[in-house]
Amino acid sequence: MPDTNSFIETIKKGYTFKGDAAKIGVGMLDGHPVPEADILLPLKTMNRHGLIAGATGTGKTKTLQILAEVLSDNSVPVLLMDIKGDLSGIAAAGVANDKIKERYQHLNLNYEPAAYPVELLSLSDEPGVRLRATVSEFGPVLLSKILGLNDTQAGLVAMIFKWCDDTRLPLLDLKDFIKVLQYISAEGKAELEKDYGKISTTSTGTILRKVIELQQQGADQFFGEKSFEVDDLMRISDDGRGMISILRVTDLQDRPKLFSTFMLQLLAELYGSSPEEGDMDKPKLVLFIDEAHLIFQEASEALLQQIETIIKLIRSKGIGVFFCTQNPMDVPKDVLGQLGLKVQHALRAFTAADRKVIKQTAENYPETEFYKTDELITQLGIGEALVTMLNEKGIPTPLAHVLLISPRSRMDILTDQEISGIIGSSKLVKKYNQDIDSESAHEMLTAKLEEAAGIAEKEKAEKEAAKAAAQAQKETGRRTKEDKSVIEEMLDSSAARQVGRTAASVITRTLLGALGLGGRSRKKSLW
Structure with a gap:
């Protein structure tokens, strides 16, 4: 049987950090909480990214909620990708029940309900601040x-x-x-x-x-204006806590390409617009991506390389990225290798393939004398997890079976009325929710x-008019020629010649008569 004192000493040594740190639970040995074995989370290494994994119903989303609360309490802004639609309750205070009270007794903590400053975001027509990019x-x-x-x-x-x-x-x-x-x-x-x-x-x-x-x-709902400014994700609320922005993307589960498009653009924009920060005491922003397999399942090789590159580089900007998924193998190994904090909830072994995955997962954690990792992974209770993280020197902490704290905010969704209240008081809704079509x-x-079509039509009309005028002129010339031909034919005919002679004779007689030179006339007898 492992020695309790040795366990406490190992945990204290491994989970004591320089700088700010927050308690997220206590270590467990042989299935029992050890109140003296505090598990602390160092804020300094929260830009080293992380993974929250486990089967459905084991508490992944609640762990995500816990980490968001801890960061907000320490003035670190957070962005949550809410795929299932069950994270909005972080804006409302929780309610203690018997299980929560019992858990907090094991943790040597007092449960204090708290509502957190929240901004609701949307990529579609759902209520919230519209996110767009050109x-x-x-x-x-x-x-x-x-x-x-x-x-x-x-x-x-x-x-x-x-x-x-x-x-x-x-x-x-x-x-x-x-x-x-x-x-x-x-x-x-x-x-x-x-x-x-x-x-x-x-x-x-x-x-x-x-x-x-x-x-x-x-x-089409994502591309356009007004472009979202990533600085609006890095706000501090009036009470000094980090603002928690919740992107509600429940309607994107069957549209993975759009989700991966948005995520890659957001990471690229954050990386491109953020200055190098060096070694910070705490991150400027932490992103939590629930159901992270949606990013990777239809991603091309080029897209995966782009994500891997950004994940490697963005931590120098003071930004951390956490993936939440059922199976650690959902995350490509090159990305998985960049994740410093690992919170592993229970996995289920129903098939030979499941057992193989569990064995591979166990091998990715530090060796420990206190647990048989591959067996323990299948025996973890709800709200329990295997945890390891990086210390300030980048060295992994000892693997610990941890009884996690529970969220102090509501572990349920907001009502429509509560959502309307948040949106109605949001300055960002007024800033971004106007449709612009520049x-x-x-x-x-x-x-x-x-314009080109109009010019072409005008030129065509002018050509047709010129053609018609030319045709008319040609027709007029043809008719004139025909008239002349008719007159000439008339003059050349015998009838025409006879008429001409008769007319000439009449004219001649008339002229001679007028001159008194007409022909003889018989004198009438006076008798």
Whole structure:
């Protein structure tokens, strides 16, 4: 049987840190809490990322809620990705029951209910602050990775962005990008090829189909204005606690591509806009991603590489990222290797494959003389977990079976009335929830095409008018010629000649008569 005093000494040595730290539970030995074995969480290493894993119903979401509360109490802003819709209760105070009171006795703590400062966010039409980003802010590289394009197609996307920059065509939403694709495939193809190189119609068609696929997952609601400013995630409430922003994405479970699109853009924006912070006493922001497998399950190899790169680099900006998922194997091994804090709730062994996963999971934790890790993982109770983290020197702490504290906020959802109250008092709702449709590539290209169509129509009308005038002139000349021919024919005929002679004789007699030179006349007898 392991020695209790040795266990307490090991835990105290391993979980004592320089700087601020918060208690998250006590160590357990042989299935019993050891009140003297406090498990502390060092704020200094919370930018080293983390993993919360375990089967359904083992307490993962409540652990996420606990960590968010601890960070908020220490003036660290938090962003929660609420996939299941059960985290909004953090805005309301909890209620003590017999189980909570008993747990807190084991923890040597007093349970004090607390409501936390919360901002509700949304990617869709659900109540909350609307999060948007423009296509231009994504940039050609990130957009190409999201669409899963090959190098040739990605090169064309880069060309499109360059042309839009040079011609001052803003790419704000997907309809702008689609309009540009259609334009360069038809009317504008010659214009682009003149200055930017050959354009493959096959490539533009493929890109267009992939954009439409993204639209079918609801991406139109995300791309556009007004762009969300990531600084608004890093706010401190009036009482000095970190603001907890809850992104309610319950309607994205069947649209993983949109969810991964948003997450990658957010991480890229946070990384790009945040300065290097060096060694901080506590992080500037911590993200918790519930149901994290949704990010990875349809991600391309290029997208996974992008996520891995950002996870590696973003901690230097003072930002931590925590993944919450049922199976640790849901997270790619290259990302898993970057996660400093690991909270492992119970796993269930129903099949041979399950047992294999449990064995692999156990091997990822530090060796310990106090537990048989692979056996203990299947025996953990609700609200219990195996915990290890990094100390200030980056060394993993001893593996501990921990009885975790319970949330002090409500472990249930808010009512519709409570949600309306939060939204009604939000300054960010007033800032971001106005629909803006600025003049951009779609409108500008449409106007250009309409103008070109008008000029073409005018030129066509002028040509038709000139053609009609020429035809009329030709017809007039033909008729004049025909009239002359008729007169000539009349003059040449025998009847015409006879009429001419008769007319000439009459005229001659008339003239001679007038001159008194007419022919003889018989004198009448006077008798």
